[in-house]
Amino acid sequence: MTAHDPLSDTPLPPVHLPTRPRDDADGPGTAQVPVSPAPAAGEAVLDEPAWSSLTGAHRHLAIGNEHVLRYPSDVSPFVGVHDWEHPEVWDAILDVFGHDAVVSVSHADPVLPEGWRPEFSIPGVQLVQTERLAPQPEPEAVELGAADSAEMLALIELTRPGPFEARTHELGRYVGIRRQGELIAMAGERLHPAGWTEISAVAVHPEHRRQGLASRLVLDVAFHIQQRGDRALMHASAANTVAIAGYEKLGFSLRRRLTFGAVRTP
8 A cells, every 4th residue: 555545635525414303213222123134145235225224234223114214313314215116205204203304315316295305415426345455454453432432523523524423433343543642543334234334434634644544444444344244335425536536446446326415304
């Protein structure tokens, strides 16, 4: 790996996907969560990765009903929808979020019913690992958890790689690099669709870029993903062409273009 690291030089622009669920729906275990089938051999689960995660690896965090599931608001804003074409899906969203709420929408561009309003829309890309990816453990990486949450949030606020909440670290394994005790770089696991794990929250302090830290952490996270038998995927803003080129250099390739956005309920 060269010292020049395009991933750490160009952080992903912020993608804020806020939600405002009803106050009585913020604890896991309130939903009769459908169970995902066995891990898929192909990539179909990547078309709705949040749904696959919330009916599989993250089932213990799921809140919602048979059509729509979400994470607790302090874990992640992402929402899983089983079938956008189902006639009951919009009522199901209202049941989970209530009226005049902002609901994140990703991996879909649904036609909104009357009274529903778009909040924002950001073009994005989904990348998946190829045989060129050569994961390896990072000797300098330390695992991060609840005790590191404040530092992780501070680094995210400084670099803005995408949505990250106080309990996002509960979604998977997060690692960082410290220098003189300060957390200067991090990356970790977010969505867990069956057979896959998303690498996310890749962040490097501006004063420590051009050292290859982001690439080293991505490869470390990918190494442990593969050790479990999963494959790695990533998401990025389509506008962040330099970061995408960096991920492709590591061994990821474009699977699909998609949209990150949010809608407001009536």
